Amino acid sequence: MGKQGINIVWFRRDLRLEDNLAVSHAIESGLPVLFVYNFEDETIERKEHDLRHFRFIFQSLLDINRKLSKHGHEVLIVKEDSDSLFLSLLEKFEIKTVFSHFELGLDFVRRRRKRLSGFFKEHNIKWVEFPSNGIKDLLPSREGWLAQWNDYVNQPIVTFPGFAFESVPVQGLSKNFGFVDKEFTGHAKQFQPGGEGRAKVVLQSFLRERGKFYLDSIPYPEKSRRGCSRLGPYLSYGCISLRQVYQAVSEAAKNPELAKNMNQYKLRLYWRSHYMQKLASEPEIEKRAINPALEDLDRGYDPELFNAWAKGETGFPMIDASIRCLEQTGYLNFRLRAMLVTFATYTLWQDWRPVADRLASLFLDYEPGIHYGQIQAQAGLSGYQTLRVFNPMAQSEKYDRYGNFLRKWLPELDPLPSGLIHRPWKLTPKEQEQYGVIVGKDYPKPVVDYDISTRIAKEHYWRLRARDEVTDYLETLWHKHVAPEKIPAYRRELNSPYMD
Ligand SMILES: Cc1cc2nc3c(=O)[nH]c(=O)nc-3n(C[C@H](O)[C@H](O)[C@H](O)COP(=O)(O)OP(=O)(O)OC[C@H]3O[C@@H](n4cnc5c(N)ncnc54)[C@H](O)[C@@H]3O)c2cc1C
Known part of the structure; x- marks a missing residue:
């Protein structure tokens, strides 16, 4: 037979x-x-x-x-x-x-x-x-890409044809089949659970209530956990399609009360594919700088500094709280993700590759295309994007003024008043005694002097970035990764000064 x-x-x-x-x-x-x-x-x-x-x-x-x-x-x-x-x-x-x-x-x-x-x-x-996700493999240029992406996200949703079909029974197919690591079956309460059903619930709650606060909540470590869509992992593992989300959000944007937030959200769905397309067009950027002339930034790997960062033991509360929050929940908003990268690659001057691996393992929504592109962008490897190093103290003072996020993830700092929690190394011996927080014992001393290290890093980076080889490569880079109509603006911005 x-x-x-x-x-x-x-x-x-x-x-x-x-x-x-x-x-x-x-x-x-x-x-x-x-x-x-x-x-x-x-x-x-x-x-x-x-x-x-x-x-x-x-x-x-x-x-x-x-x-x-x-x-x-x-x-x-x-x-x-x-x-x-x-x-x-x-x-x-x-x-x-x-x-x-x-x-x-x-x-x-x-x-x-x-x-x-x-x-x-x-x-x-x-x-x-x-x-x-509206992306094409090994695309040589972005000519016409946006129009194709728009077509893709607006194509009709494909309905499930129903359950009346013949399937192959899986029981007993082989002794190897059915065996899956027991650990995969565990449940971790602080992490978003997977599933198509769950993705729909999260989308609906965003469209019905949470989305009203989207833009206002994006920069805040605590508020973003509710006000952002939290659809990342569901999109990354395809529990819901980009098209389903895009079309549902477009529908919601017809409501004038939601329009501004939803249109901004749609823009981010576009960024999503835009970043994914970079890796699809140029797979090499997994391992080398997107602007190869910046490959020779002599960022190194200092195990002590890297591990302090990777474990959340740097002595800078916003860095340490962010890592510990990621370890336990898998989620952090965009700003704090970017801050973690700029701290590691500028202030600590560490190579971007181990930084990328460590963060990928922490982000529940890890999506290789977005991830490697964003890491490179934050580490300044394109040679044309604005250099922006996120100061961890400024971030927490502005977006976590009373230290709620810091206290949650660094309970050892909880006794400190809001005015002192952002820079514990400034506590006087008397204050350390008074609040029961001894720096160097209960909480680490800073691994570097922030201002000095960051200034040296920026100056060094800027010297290397200003070289002709870096700018000479930009036309090639733009041709591959940027919509042709945007290129003239990038050419004009080329000499803009860097900012903090
Ligand atoms: C260093 C770094 C690494 C990142 N790695 C990832 C990753 O592995 N996976 C991932 O999904 N996002 C990544 N992001 C982008 C962004 O931080 C997250 O998508 C967002 O914080 C997830 O929260 P949310 O689902 O509530 O997003 P929302 O703000 O609700 O946005 C909805 C979706 O749009 C997309 N999106 C939002 N912001 C961006 C952006 N800046 N660039 C590209 N796409 C975006 C994501 O798919 C996101 O789920 C990274 C950002 C940085 C700075």
Whole structure:
């Protein structure tokens, strides 16, 4: 008897049933469908990944399975490398087509994609990969990109075709199947839980209530946790599609009370794809400066300084509170993310790559395209964007005046009054005694002198950035990554002074 002919939905960063072209095409193909998600050791072992990501993915898969199982279907969840997974499936089935979405990732994801593409060709398997997030792989220029992106986000949402289809039972497919790291199944209360259902709840609460405060809350460490959409992880793992969010927000923007906030929000959805497109167009920027002439900034790696930053033990309260908050919740607003990067790459003069890995492992919404592009932008590696080093004391004095955020994540500083909490190293011996906070014992002394280190770093950076090689490369960089109509303005701004 011949092998059973099947089609496969290979879930990647598209963990949803609705507006999922891979799912709908597979169901409509008429052949039995096998839904698959595989956790791979190659990914699990990477520095930029953390248990928090796998837990979120696992929760999202369980959510899909909850819906499917009522109708006798199930996603096969395995811990197995893609190559061996597809090989073992091939022993049992005649795989006609694999449906998936393009996964934007780092070099190891690209290499896997290339390997699989060869394997599928060799075995006469058709691989249909749908685009995601409005980005295109290896795009040479941004000519016409915005118009295509607008078309993409406005295309009709694809409805789930319903549950009346034949699926491949997953039970007993192999002894390896069904085994998933027990840790992935745990629940961590302070982290947003994964799932398509949860994504919709978060979106609705943003559109109905929280979105009214969006712009006002963005810069504040505490307020942003409620006033920002918090859709990041759901977008990153595809529990909801960019198109679904964009169209729902466009609808909400018709309400004059919400229009200003929602239009600003839509702009950020555009930035999202804009950054992702950078990595898709130039995968090398995972490892080298987007302006190669700035590759020779001699930023180093000092394990002591780096670890103090990475563990939140620098002696600068806003830096330490931000890291500890990330460790425990996976979320921080844009401003504090940028501050962490500029502190590490300017004030501590550390190389951006380990900084990027550490933060990726902390952000629940880690999305490689946005992440590496933003890290490079904040570390000043383009050679044309405004140099902005975020002063941690100024940030907390302005956006956390009474130190509520600092007190929450650094309880050791809680006894200090608001006027003293932002710069504990300025406490006199008498004050240290009075409040029971001994600097160097209860809380670290600053690892560097902020003003001196930052000034030296900026001067050094500026000297290197002002070199001809850096400006000579800009036309190439803009051609690849910037909309042609914006380039003249960038040329004009080239010599603008740097700011704090
Ligand atoms: C160094 C650094 C690294 C970052 N890494 C990531 C990352 O890995 N994943 C990620 O989703 N965002 C990243 N961001 C962008 C931004 O900080 C987060 O998207 C945002 O804080 C997430 O909160 P939210 O979902 O409530 O966002 P909202 O403010 O509600 O925005 C909605 C969505 O728009 C997109 N977005 C918002 N701001 C930006 C921006 N400045 N650039 C690009 N896209 C944006 C995100 O997809 C976000 O979820 C990074 C920013 C910096 C400075």
